[in-house]
Amino acid sequence: MSIPKKITLSTTLAVVIFLFACSVSATTITVSKNGPVKTISAALLLANPSDTLLVTSGEYAEGNILVNKKITIIGDNFPVIDGKEEGEIFTVTADDVHFSGLQIQGSGLSFLEENAGIKLKEVKNCSITNCKFLNNFFAVYLAKAADCTIENNFIKGESVREVTSGNGIHLWYCRDITIINNQILNHRDGIYFEFVRNGKIQNNYSKGNLRYGLHFMYSDSCEYANNTFEQNGAGVAVMYTKNVLMKENHFINNWGTTSYGILLKDISDSKIERNIIDQNSVGLYMEGCGRVTISNNTFSKNGWALKLMANSMDNYFYDNNFIANAFDVSTNSRQNFNTFSKNYWAAYKGYDLNNDGYGDVPFRPVTMFSMIIESQPTALILLHSLFIDMMNIAESIIPAITPKALTDSQPRMRPAL
Amino acid sequence: MITIKNLQKNFGKVSVLKNINVTFEEGKVTAVVGPNGSGKTTLIKSILGLVKLSAGTIEVNGKSIADDFAYRNSIGYMPQTARYPENLTGNEILSLIRSIRHLNDYDDDELMKIFNLEKEMEKPFKNLSGGTKQKISTLIAFAFNPKIIILDEPTAGLDPVSSSYFKDLVLKQKELKKTILLTSHLMNDVQELSDEIVFLLDGEIKFHGSVQSLLEDKNETKLERAVAELMTRSLPQ
Amino acid sequence: MKLVKEILFYEIHNTIRSKWVAFYTAFFFFVGYGLFTFSGDVSKAYISLMNIIILIIPLVAIIFGSIYFYNSREFIEMMLSQPIDRKSLYRGIFLGTSIPISAGFAVGFSLPFFLFGKVNDQFGGFLVLLLMGILLTFIFIALSFLISVRQDDKAKGLGIAIFIWLVLAVAYDGIVLLLIYLFQEYPLEQSMIALTILNPIDLGRILFLMKFNIAALMGYTGAVFQKFFGDSLGFIISFLALAAWIIIPFFFSSRYFKRKDF
Numbered sequence: 015m016s017i018p019k020k021i022t023l024s025t026t027l028a029v030v031i032f033l034f035a036c037s038v039s040a041t042t043i044t045v046s047k048n049g050p051v052k053t054i055s056a057a058l059l060l061a062n063p064s065d066t067l068l069v070t071s072g073e074y075a076e077g078n079i080l081v082n083k084k085i086t087i088i089g090d091n092f093p094v095i096d097g098k099e100e101g102e103i104f105t106v107t108a109d110d111v112h113f114s115g116l117q118i119q120g121s122g123l124s125f126l127e128e129n130a131g132i133k134l135k136e137v138k139n140c141s142i143t144n145c146k147f148l149n150n151f152f153a154v155y156l157a158k159a160a161d162c163t164i165e166n167n168f169i170k171g172e173s174v175r176e177v178t179s180g181n182g183i184h185l186w187y188c189r190d191i192t193i194i195n196n197q198i199l200n201h202r203d204g205i206y207f208e209f210v211r212n213g214k215i216q217n218n219y220s221k222g223n224l225r226y227g228l229h230f231m232y233s234d235s236c237e238y239a240n241n242t243f244e245q246n247g248a249g250v251a252v253m254y255t256k257n258v259l260m261k262e263n264h265f266i267n268n269w270g271t272t273s274y275g276i277l278l279k280d281i282s283d284s285k286i287e288r289n290i291i292d293q294n295s296v297g298l299y300m301e302g303c304g305r306v307t308i309s310n311n312t313f314s315k316n317g318w319a320l321k322l323m324a325n326s327m328d329n330y331f332y333d334n335n336f337i338a339n340a341f342d343v344s345t346n347s348r349q350n351f352n353t354f355s356k357n358y359w360a361a362y363k364g365y366d367l368n369n370d371g372y373g374d375v376p377f378r379p380v381t382m383f384s385m386i387i388e389s390q391p392t393a394l395i396l397l398h399s400l401f402i403d404m405m406n407i408a409e410s411i412i413p414a415i416t417p418k419a420l421t422d423s424q425p426r427m428r429p430a431l
Numbered sequence: 432m433i434t435i436k437n438l439q440k441n442f443g444k445v446s447v448l449k450n451i452n453v454t455f456e457e458g459k460v461t462a463v464v465g466p467n468g469s470g471k472t473t474l475i476k477s478i479l480g481l482v483k484l485s486a487g488t489i490e491v492n493g494k495s496i497a498d499d500f501a502y503r504n505s506i507g508y509m510p511q512t513a514r515y516p517e518n519l520t521g522n523e524i525l526s527l528i529r530s531i532r533h534l535n536d537y538d539d540d541e542l543m544k545i546f547n548l549e550k551e552m553e554k555p556f557k558n559l560s561g562g563t564k565q566k567i568s569t570l571i572a573f574a575f576n577p578k579i580i581i582l583d584e585p586t587a588g589l590d591p592v593s594s595s596y597f598k599d600l601v602l603k604q605k606e607l608k609k610t611i612l613l614t615s616h617l618m619n620d621v622q623e624l625s626d627e628i629v630f631l632l633d634g635e636i637k638f639h640g641s642v643q644s645l646l647e648d649k650n651e652t653k654l655e656r657a658v659a660e661l662m663t664r665s666l667p668q
Numbered sequence: 669m670k671l672v673k674e675i676l677f678y679e680i681h682n683t684i685r686s687k688w689v690a691f692y693t694a695f696f697f698f699v700g701y702g703l704f705t706f707s708g709d710v711s712k713a714y715i716s717l718m719n720i721i722i723l724i725i726p727l728v729a730i731i732f733g734s735i736y737f738y739n740s741r742e743f744i745e746m747m748l749s750q751p752i753d754r755k756s757l758y759r760g761i762f763l764g765t766s767i768p769i770s771a772g773f774a775v776g777f778s779l780p781f782f783l784f785g786k787v788n789d790q791f792g793g794f795l796v797l798l799l800m801g802i803l804l805t806f807i808f809i810a811l812s813f814l815i816s817v818r819q820d821d822k823a824k825g826l827g828i829a830i831f832i833w834l835v836l837a838v839a840y841d842g843i844v845l846l847l848i849y850l851f852q853e854y855p856l857e858q859s860m861i862a863l864t865i866l867n868p869i870d871l872g873r874i875l876f877l878m879k880f881n882i883a884a885l886m887g888y889t890g891a892v893f894q895k896f897f898g899d900s901l902g903f904i905i906s907f908l909a910l911a912a913w914i915i916i917p918f919f920f921s922s923r924y925f926k927r928k929d930f
Contacts, residue, residue: 271890271891315711338711338712360712386845390848390849390852391889392848392852392856392857392860392889393845393848394889394890395844395860395864395874395889395893396841396844396845397877398715398718398719398873398877399841399870399873400719400723400837400838400841401838401839401840401841401842401845402841402845404838442929476929476930479748479749480748480749481745481748481749481929481930482929482930483927483928483929500751500752500753500754501751502751503749503750503751503752504751506749508746508749510742510745510746510749512742513742513746514739514741514742514743515742515743515746516678516679516682516740516743517682517686518681518682518683518684518685518686519678519681519682519685523678523681524678527674527675527678528750530674531671531674531747531750531751531752532750532751555685568746571746581749
């Protein structure tokens with residue numbers, strides 16, 4: 015994950031010259047503590063559409079700045095725009111507004127307003143790049159925005175309690191948004207999507223957020239690739255959504271009584287591929303999911319690699335690796351309407367006489383103990399007890415309470431690559 | 432000297448020794464004889480404190496043995512069958528016992544030579560024969576110059592040469608005014624070694640007197656016959 | 669006390685020279701070595717090691733202890749004919765059996781950790797396993813001596829030993845599970861802690877699992893357990909419980925040994 019690099023004066027100048035070249039009519043207004051224009055608000059009043067504001071380094075204690083015309087705001091060496099924890103900092107209501115190189119901090123905590131570092135409100139073609147957001151209530155907030163890009167930002171909150179904290183990147187009713195190479199730490203939710211279409215989230219790093227590293231609902235046709243979600247209070251939650259592609263992400267180390275690597279609720283027609291799901295209390299939790307393909311993922315050292323609730327059906331699990339999980343699969347029913355095939359199960363003890371790479375005996379990933387745990391969570395204190403191991407073996411020979419249909423008929427002998 | 436008064440020992444409901452009153456005197460070899468299960472071993476074990484008394488008292492050299500263990504400093508005991516920790520050597524056991532008895536006054540050179548034990552003492556017990564272990568037991572019983580010597584079936588596992596050495600040893604100890612107590616099934620040995628004889632049957636002393644008087648009483652020259660006579664007479668009708 | 673030391677010294681010599689202890693040490697060494705070599709995943713190796721320690725050690729200790737005691741009977745008789753008090757002899761034999769076996773375990777178990785440089789890796793887990801192995805050795809040898817002192821029949825004694833192992837290693841957890849089902853309406857966490865403390869094998873297992881961050885799996889129960897066992901008071905109570913498992917059987921067997929007929 016790349017942290018936005020300091021923008022040197024020369025690159026800033028290059029951008030400025032470039033903008034001059036493009037549009038003769040546009041001018042650059044310099045905001046400086048020592049110059050004639052001392053505040054961004056003042057500069058905005060002077061600016062015409064398509065102008066550029068160049069903010070030189072220094073601390074600008076301003077907030078509630080309304081950006082209502084097409085404009086580009088560039089910071090030189092990260093000038094600090096400090097909202098002093100009152101209200102919002104930038105509220106954007108015009109299209110084609112671009113931010114870069116700013117350090118934005120101190121948007122005010124409020125129980126009524128969702129005050130953000132930058133809020134894009136019903137706009138198009140905006141971008142926020144190479145900015146730092148520190149200690150904001152919400153950092154980046156997009157409401158009814160479209161065709162925007164959030165790239166290379168460093169976003170860090172100081173959240174202590176869920177109710178008094180906001181999200182890192184928050185999207186509501188948006189479409190065609192690209193979120194790429196951002197680092198989001200210590201907010202409530204790292205990235206929050208609600209009613210978003212065609213979102214593209216790539217190469218982001220979301221860590222230590224109180225609730226979810228990524229939280230999205232009612233958001234169709236979104237793609238998540240190469241992101242890392244680590245040590246978030248509850249991992250990643252994806253709910254009430256269709257056509258999601260999640261690939262090559264890392265879901266790591268989300269431990270806690272209600273922590274999930276990925277929590278899927280009412281998801282359909284989606285793909286989860288080549289992700290690494292490592293050391294989570296629950297690796298993948300699926301409730302009410304349908305037609306989701308889960309393939310080539312590696313589940314390792316999770317408490318439960320997969321919790322598959324009975325109301326999920328027609329999901330297809332293949333070529334996944336299940337390694338060193340306390341429980342590989344658990345479910346709450348004797349019924350199963352999902353398909354498991356050609357996965358690698360480290361717990362599999364079968365043999366492969368015909369040497370085709372697949373075990374000759376089907377594997378039952380649901381153990382008796384995991385069924386007991388579903389109804390009697392207290393029984394978990396018997397984990398790794400000999401009595402339980404013996405019961406599991408007996409059950410695997412003569413299934414009595416585990417779902418008969420939940421088997422992998424072609425378990426791999428070696429991990430899938 | 433050992434004085435036993437009103438000794439009684441029960442194992443559960445079974446009475447093994449019934450009202451035993453006997454004194455074993457210094458300078459005498461007393462043989463305790465009787466058929467299997469008559470209580471010989473239990474009697475010896477009572478004296479050694481291996482068995483706790485149900486009733487009665489035992490005094491060794493005038494002191495009661497109840498709640499005492501130091502009195503065993505004056506006893507040398509040779510068990511019927513000896514089993515030792517199999518990975519230890521004779522020398523190690525000997526030095527263990529030496530340190531328990533914290534006595535410097537002991538002498539095993541002569542016995543070592545007689546029994547030809549020097550080399551055997553270096554080997555772990557698991558590599559030793561039954562006879563050799565028996566010899567080591569003898570060594571342990573005699574080496575510490577005890578006032579009382581208790582021998583349980585001492586000659587059973589010994590070869591004839593060692594056996595005769597052994598008998599000489601016992602007689603020599605007798606000369607030194609030791610109290611010697613032995614059990615044996617071999618009446619020839621008993622006749623050869625003993626002055627006194629205690630005949631036990633069903634936990635009771637049926638005869639106690641000198642070997643000589645028993646022979647005269649029964650008008651026999653062989654102790655074996657005299658004892659057999661005793662036994663048949665004592666059996667319940 | 670000097671007598672105890674004397675007996676202890678020779679007993680340790682005897683036990684340490686037996687092939688048993690060498691085999692036992694080698695067993696733990698090769699198990700650890702094999703696990704670290706062949707299972708690429710350390711935490712899996714730890715779970716396997718834990719299972720071996722909490723199951724094999726009690727079984728071996730209780731059987732070895734019984735056999736050793738029965739085989740020492742004549743030696744005990746011989747020693748008792750010497751001027752030694754029974755208490756010292758008994759202590760000497762108990763420590764002389766427990767110390768070499770637990771030392772054999774400790775050496776065989778620790779070596780692979782050092783060879784593979786895994787000690788710092790999971791120092792807490794390593795320490796818990798090491799300590800647990802040693803304590804379980806003492807506990808089950810104490811139990812085996814209690815059985816052997818009370819039961820003169822060797823075959824019966826061994827039967828009882830294996831039965832006790834089965835109860836503590838297997839049946840006990842079955843009963844715990846049954847109780848969980850029977851009393852599912854009630855909050856069970858406190859009783860579960862009590863039940864765990866009462867069984868040294870379960871206690872060993874839980875103490876180890878708590879070190880491995882598995883508490884989070886257990887939801888509310890785990891939180892209660894973590895709070896108890898993570899606390900220094902809980903640790904002291906656990907330790908006292910394990911100590912009691914050594915002291916109580918030892919106390920009763922020693923008392924019986926003092927008035928036993930040989």
